[in-house]
Amino acid sequence: MxxxxxxxxxxxxxxxxxxxxxxxxxxxxxxxxxxxxxxxxxxxxxxxxxxxxxxxxxxxxxxxxxxxxxxxxxxxxxxxxxxxxxxxxxxxxxxxxxxxxxxxxxxxxxxxxxxxxxxxxxxxxxxxxxxxxxxxxxxxxxxxxxxxxxxxxxxxxxxxxxxxxxxxxxxxxxxAVPILVEVVASPKIMYAVFIMVWTLLSIYVTVIFDKSEYRIPIQRVSIHNDFVKKAYLPIRVNPSNGMPIMYAFTFLALPQYFLILLSYLLKRNALLQYSVYFTPRTGIGIVIYVVLVLLLSYSFAFVNVDPVVLSKEFRVSGDFIKDVRPGKPTQLYLARYIRFFGVFSGVITSILLSIPLILFLSDEKLQDLTPLSGIFMMMTGMVLMIRDEVVTSRLRRKYTELFEGN
Missing domain, CATH: 1.10.3370.10 (SecY subunit domain)
Known part of the structure; x- marks a missing residue:
């Protein structure tokens, strides 16, 4: 074994x-x-x-x-x-x-x-x-x-x-399955079809964003052949992956836990009514949710692609971006692209999340299905992350086989 x-x-x-x-x-x-x-x-x-x-x-x-x-x-x-x-x-x-x-x-x-x-x-x-x-x-x-x-x-x-x-x-x-079946069997079937189609569109955009990247040409001092023209630094169109959605849900939960605790300590159950402001089931809650997604998309872009670390690595290796001075100018140059793609992906993600929430804000039954686009975007991002880990772990075995004949 x-x-x-x-x-x-x-x-x-x-x-x-x-x-x-x-x-x-x-x-x-x-x-x-x-x-x-x-x-x-x-x-x-x-x-x-x-x-x-x-x-x-x-x-x-x-x-x-x-x-x-x-x-x-x-x-x-x-x-x-x-x-x-x-x-x-x-x-x-x-x-x-x-x-x-x-x-x-x-x-x-x-x-x-x-x-x-x-x-x-x-x-x-x-x-x-x-x-x-x-x-x-x-x-x-x-x-x-x-x-x-x-x-x-x-x-x-x-x-x-x-x-x-x-x-x-x-x-x-x-x-959610019984709720979906109930809605499909009702006169609201077209609304359910719209939510499912929108969810599929959200999954498609998530996959496309994962595959897409902006390539910044790099001059690598260690390469002295034709490959020097192909060296680049990749920045994903969605550098934060599906993490902003996941953490936005988590951050929305924190004040709700706090209100539950506060209502118990003060013996005032009326405080629980304020928890609706931290759910995507009200207008204010949707606004807070979207703002959180935008802020987290921006933040995670810099967490996953840190321009400070990259500029330091360039100085250590001697690599550089053409027409950009090493050090602080390189850091600012990279930060500009990271900032742009962080905001861009955050806006697109927010649109995909908020449209179903806004359209069916007044329908309590459909509100149980409107988060599906965000949930499946998260799940798609998780699957892609696990897939990348599997592919990376298999590379070692492939390279080992390369040298077995020597």
Whole structure:
């Protein structure tokens, strides 16, 4: 068996990822102690459930992994955005420590908000406040376990944390199938057809954006043949991939968790009515959602293609862009293109996301289907990311075979 896996390391990684997915699915349905399962759904609002599913969580069925990877996602993006453009980069251990602290604080806030809204079975020893504290501890622990499983999958499997989020979204979308069937069987069938066609168009644009790139010609000092004319630096038309949509949903969920917690602490359920402003089911919510997508598209463009790092790499290698001086001028030159494609892809993505949301804003039944374009754009981006990882991992085996005959 070891010899078999040694010959086919890709299968070993696939089997490992399958095991991680299995553990994730089991953990999703591990119930929390003393929680009334029949009344365990936190919200009837599907927007918060979608936001939770995007990060690997589940609020429809409260379990060990209900928080998902949301706290980890918050801490990662904040850590990376604040590190942009810094001349002195923090050490890996220092960055990891800060990220863990931020993750714990966010997880504690979200976990406490969920725990405070649950219904508990009477316990002979523990008081209600102790049950809430215990549930919060288990939810926070589950989030850290899920992050650990994602890191294991990144090291020994395929897809990292992206695979966990992808499976979570797929499982959560099973609930949309009966709604789609009901709408198709009703007089609103043409509206459902429009949403499905628009979703297919969104997937097509996502794939085209992934394949398209702008090529900046580079003069490489290490090349002294005809290939010097073919050297270039690629910048994807959508440098942020599907990450802005994923993180926009996650960021919209944070104030909703905060309002749930605040309403419990202040004993004012009226505060929950303000959560509609952070869902794409109202005009204001759609505006906030689109603004978040635009800002995150711009930010992730610079996170994924950092002009500061690229300009430093050019100076170290001696490579340069024709008619552009090294150092700061190169950095500004690259930043201009990254900024343009970040804004361009953000605008196109926002249009694809917002059109169905705006058209069917007044129809409650169709509102359950309008997020499909964004959800499938995310899933397409995840599949493309995992595919790129598979292709990259197979390159090593191909190059190994190249030298086996020597």
């Amino acid at each position: 070891k010899k078999f896996f040694f010959q086919y390391p890709m299968l070993k990684r696939i089997f490992f990822s399958f095991g991680i997915v299995l553990l994730f699915l089991i953990g999703r349905y591990i119930p929390l102690p003393n929680v009334d399962i029949s009344k365990s759904s936190v919200v009837a609002n599907s927007s918060l459930e979608v936001a939770s599913a995007v990060s690997g969580g589940s609020l429809a069925n409260i379990g060990l992994f209900s928080l998902g990877l949301g706290p980890s996602m918050y801490s990662m993006i904040l850590n990376r955005v604040f590190a942009l453009g810094r001349r002195r980069q923090a050490t890996d251990s220092s960055q990891q420590k800060k990220q863990m602290i931020v993750m714990f604080l966010v997880a504690a806030m979200q976990g406490l908000g969920i725990a405070a809204s649950l219904t508990y079975v009477a316990h002979p020893i523990l008081q209600p406040i102790q049950l809430i504290a215990l549930t919060t501890f288990l939810l926070v622990t589950g989030s850290f376990i899920l992050m650990w499983l994602g890191n294991l999958n990144a090291a020994y499997g395929m897809g990292g944390t992206t695979l966990i989020m992808f499976i979570s979204i797929v499982v959560s979308q099973f609930r």
